[in-house]
Amino acid sequence: MPHTEAQTAAATNFPGKKPLIISGPCSAETEEQLLATCTQLAATGRVDMLRAGIWKPRTKPGMFEGIGTKGLPWLQKARQLTGLPTTVEVATPKHVEDALAFEVDVLWIGARTTVNPFSVQALADALRGVQVPVFIKNPVHPDLELWLGAVERLAKAGVQNIGLIHRGFASYGNTEYRNAPMWHLPIEMRRRLPDLPLICDPSHICGNRTGLAAVAQQSIDLGFDGLMLESHIDPDNAWSDAKQQVTPQRLAELLDGLIWRQETTDQQEFLTVLAQLREQINQLDDEILHLLGRRMQVAESIGRYKKENDITILQTSRWNEILERGIRKGDQLGLTADFIRKYFDAVHLESINRQNSVMNK
Missing domain, CATH: 3.20.20.70 (Aldolase class I)
Incomplete structure (x- = not known):
């Protein structure tokens, strides 16, 4: 061709x-x-x-x-x-x-x-x-x-x-x-x-x-x-x-009417401030991951307790309570309900997987 x-x-x-x-x-x-x-x-x-x-x-x-x-x-x-x-x-x-x-x-x-x-x-x-x-x-x-x-x-x-x-x-x-x-x-x-x-x-x-x-x-x-x-x-x-x-x-x-932005700049003041803010993000992410790890450990403990007492993993009323509480708290902190739902859905799924592993050991 x-x-x-x-x-x-x-x-x-x-x-x-x-x-x-x-x-x-x-x-x-x-x-x-x-x-x-x-x-x-x-x-x-x-x-x-x-x-x-x-x-x-x-x-x-x-x-x-x-x-x-x-x-x-x-x-x-x-x-x-x-x-x-x-x-x-x-x-x-x-x-x-x-x-x-x-x-x-x-x-x-x-x-x-x-x-x-x-x-x-x-x-x-x-x-x-x-x-x-x-x-x-x-x-x-x-x-x-x-x-x-x-x-x-x-x-x-x-x-x-x-x-x-x-x-x-x-x-x-x-x-x-x-x-x-x-x-x-x-x-x-x-x-x-x-x-x-x-x-x-x-x-x-x-x-x-x-x-x-x-x-x-x-x-x-x-x-x-x-x-x-x-x-x-x-x-x-x-x-x-x-x-x-x-x-x-x-x-x-x-x-x-559009504002065309550049990907980066060589202005040292900007780069310094950005690096400082990103380091704060890194530290906060580490804290969040540490807390999530502790939360999953508690979820596993709950799984063992449910297993010992022949209780199902999924407790719908408890899940609704967690979600509603999270949305209320998130609203006070400026977090959207959509974000809170997506976050708790991911956390809830991981908790269920952890408890399921405990149940089936």
Whole structure:
């Protein structure tokens, strides 16, 4: 498969800039719509890479599933007009072949594809020997192993420039987000893969325009390397995901309102104070772990006492009492009820495991 000089340059410099800003319409609808959106985005001077949905995996049949391959020449023309590199989502080997034939600079694998190892492997095989950068979105559901597995499959196929996109996770029931951000999961991915660029997709996390700035700012505060935001010249009449797209002008305003933070500084006063505060954290963590160890020793003693008296491990009324007491106390200390529940759930599970070991000796 041929490989253009532009694609080689994109691979060499990937991601090329921090913060990296990627924008464009959710879907390429017409040549006029795509070119107008892309030229207006380029004119803002805030965008580094253009995106457009060419093939759209949809939940139900009958929904707009993308214009297909005929939209790729439009994207190629947008690249020629603006000088900006382009990126599209691919879900099949044929998508890869067509995208590269029309000189798409960077590819990304969508959430619905990441969740399927067979599909990811098929894409990895199609990319073998082709040094085009590839972003991987998190799987639809909160499963880090699937996300990591996708990275490993591409790496084993020889893809050298891999990035991550956090677009949130599907969760049952109504929430304030279309896809819950679950920030601890991309943070864990960053911990495991610190050298991979990680960008945030606030459009798919929010599912609306109103929350974009807040989610974008939170990702910046967490040290993400960039943003992917959807933009359309006429968002209200977009053929897909109309509610989460903004005009190029509004996008520029949103980006200008963000506070871009740096990962560190060489100012000695800051570094000294930070080191002192972190040492306090270390000491407090040691104390917490010591107390947790003592708590588990007491739990084991309770387990032995229950065993001697043929009493069940789980005492629902006692567990409710502990949880309610913890939430009340936590509220007085400025701790949220959600945090207290998660903390006590973990502690309770470990206590049950300890007592279960005692019961079955």
